[in-house]
Amino acid sequence: MPIYSQVLGHEFKKLHPMLQQRYKHIEEKPYKGSGVMKRISGGSKWMFPLKLMGTRRKLMFPEEGTFIPFTIQHKPKIGEVGEEQVHWERVFYFNGKKRYFNALMSFDPDRGIIKDYLGEPSVMYSDLALTVLENGGLHIQSKRQRAVFGKKEIPLPRFLQGIATVVETFNDKRGVYEIHVSVQNPIMGTIFSYEGEFTNDA
Known part of the structure; x- marks a missing residue:
């Protein structure tokens, strides 16, 4: 059974039909979509060096802008112990530069959450809680986080965490998926955010 339908249970059927279609067979075959990020913003300027370092791990990037082309692939x-995983690759195209925001996800049946390893190789781990919105959209919220150092993982206090909120919906009038992502820190405020739209590639 797909990991996203496992974590949502009966709620999965409340997703918009197009979101059900997109997530139903996500562990069985690759998916690719493409679109435009209407806005990408990066928060505090002093984080520029950290985000530039993040480009080496396909996790963060310092560029900002509007109407940035991007692709999304699953x-x-x-996994090593036989669990189903989904590799996410998000590529943003800034005037010839390719920037990534990649992750590897799997399902934890004991805790009923999605396990999310961010970056390549992974440098951050986060529990993800999924819920369905009244409009059939998918809401994803990060919970407990750990810093990853090879095979060692260290729990992070909340003031060091980047709390991610993701909302994905489908616009029936325009026939596009809409995505809104915001990563916030309790002290630093916005780390980065983006919002855009995409369609399935044939």
Whole structure:
């Protein structure tokens, strides 16, 4: 059973039909979409060096802008202990530069959450809680986080965490998926955010 329908249970059927279609077979076959980020913003300027370092791990990037082309891909994988995983690749195209925001996700049946390893190789881990909105949209909220150092993981106090909120919906009038992402820190405020739209590639 797909990891996203497992974590949502009966709520999965409340998703917009197009979101159900997109997530139903996500572990069985690759998916690719493309679109435009209407806005990408990066928060505090002093974080520029940290975000530039993040480009090496395909996690963060310092660029900002409007109407930035991007692609999104999901690819099924099998983990070391045989668990189903989904590799996410998000690529943003800034005037010839390719920037990434990648992750590897799997389902934890004991805790009923999605496990999210961010970056390549991973430098951050986060629990993800999924809920369905009244309009059939998918709401994703990060919870407990850990810094990853190889095979060692260290829990992060909340003041060091980047709390992510993701909302994905489908616009029936325009026939596009809409995505809104915001990552906030309790002290630093916005780390980065973006909002845009995309369609399935044939």
